[in-house]
Amino acid sequence: MRSSVTLLVMVMLLGPTSAPAQPKTAEKEAAFGFHKGMTLKQAKSVAVLKPLVRAVNTFYTTKPPRPFSAFQTYMVTISPAVGVCRVMAMNTTKAPGSKELQPIQVTITDALVEKYGPPGPKIVGEGESTLAVWINPLGPYTAIKLSMDHDADGSTSVMVNYFFSNYEKCRTEEASGL
DSSP, X not given: XXXXXXXXXXXXXXXXXXXXXXXXXXXXXXXXXXXXXOOHHHHHHHSOOEEOTTSTTEEEESOOSSOOTTOSEEEEEEETTTEEEEEEEEEEEOSTTOOTHHHHHHHHHHHHHHHHOSOOOOOOBXXXXXXXXXXXXXXXXXXXXXXXXXXXXXXXXXXXXXXXXXXXXXXXXXXXXX
């Protein structure tokens, strides 16, 4: 969570004044077929979404509209006020110390570099290792974060978080308990 806040502060500070990573194809804010601002009803019309118990306004699916073979699970944060504001994709292994996610991480990194160009600065968070960050890849105030998380149960996850430009409004809404 701390690294997400740090990333958000970085994006807010850099905003549209920094040179954005330029995707090779023009694309509005979207990830795996979920678009910024989609309502819950719209998102449910393109994927079977189940509520994630431990997170407010967050839903998960194994079949997004546009899946990527390296991921098993996708989570979408959908605010009642601003719609979809974050999409996370992840692949998890339960084997402690396993190296099986390394080739998956390379595949994901290569795909992101191909689409958005080289990443920007790295941020290291508590309990998680950020591998790469793209600032403004989908427009001003957006970010993509590739990270690996090592849990106490020995599982390891590789994940990509897409933060859309309305993410700060989602966080504010979540904090106020809406």
